[in-house]
Amino acid sequence: MTSYIEPLAQESTPSIIADKLRKAIGHGELKPGAQLGEADLARKLGVSRGPLREGMQRLTQEGLLVSIRNRGLFVIDMTPDDIRDMYLAREAIERAAIRKILRGDHAAAGKALLAIVDQMAASDGDPAAIGELDIAFHELLVRLADSPRLLRMHRTSIVETRMCIHALEETYSAVDFRAAEHFALAEALYQGDAEIADQVLIVHMDDAIERLVNR
Structure with a gap:
């Protein structure tokens, strides 16, 4: 199975990170309901937390991620x-x-x-x-x-x-x-x-x- 959560080969931008995460969600690498660990994702993608947060914020705005207060950021679960x-x-x-x-x-x-x-x-x-x-x-x-x-x-x-x-x-x-x-x-x-x-x-x-x- 292709992995989309891997180090980026070029200087990252929030849009590139968002696209990587979008593909990982769509292809089931990040499962519905899964919690996104910021430190773990930053390490796997080889990026700093600033651009990662911006990329995740884009997916939150798109409705693919949901922020739950005092718990963190999660992939949506399709009911x-x-x-x-x-x-x-x-x-x-x-x-x-x-x-x-x-x-x-x-x-x-x-x-x-x-x-x-x-x-x-x-x-x-x-x-x-x-x-x-x-x-x-x-x-x-x-x-x-x-x-x-x-x-x-x-x-x-x-x-x-x-x-x-x-x-x-x-x-x-x-x-x-x-x-x-x-x-x-x-x-x-x-x-x-x-x-x-x-x-x-x-x-x-x-x-x-x-x-x-x-x-």
């Missing part, structure tokens, strides 16, 4: 209500991204997304590989909308999605229809069909909530 709320936000962001894509070169966007679907089909049902490609598909979807604000808002919800998938990987991947769902969405974008693209995304998000919450 069923949190999962539903996170997917509500993701759905709003990605539906907006789809609308913007459809106003531009939607065929090229659809083709780029179909390339990821092809990788899903070639993954031989490997849950970890499909999970990573699932995330890559949705990150690319929002990136193709060419909206820095949508991309910035999407980043936190994608980390939370990773947390859920890693925590519940066996259940989430037991019956995997994700390749088919992603194909339908990418094909609708390629064809420029706004109605189908919107409907497929909504069903896809509802399906994810069902698998993660009602396990």
Whole structure:
């Protein structure tokens, strides 16, 4: 397993530290509910406590860390209500991204997304590989909308999605229809069909909530 909590190879900045911690949370290296020890993290990252505190403060503002008075700083723990709320936000962001894509070169966007679907089909049902490609598909979807604000808002919800998938990987991947769902969405974008693209995304998000919450 790749470790994201390791010494930085260059002069650190709060943004670099925040990105390292964000990836560690998303990939399950820092578990939901885990307490962050400032001295231990500073040692592992090879940074001073000042930039580390600033980096952790960024993640607190994003909602990935929570400060509990007299106890310390903790990775958030995703409850069923949190999962539903996170997917509500993701759905709003990605539906907006789809609308913007459809106003531009939607065929090229659809083709780029179909390339990821092809990788899903070639993954031989490997849950970890499909999970990573699932995330890559949705990150690319929002990136193709060419909206820095949508991309910035999407980043936190994608980390939370990773947390859920890693925590519940066996259940989430037991019956995997994700390749088919992603194909339908990418094909609708390629064809420029706004109605189908919107409907497929909504069903896809509802399906994810069902698998993660009602396990």
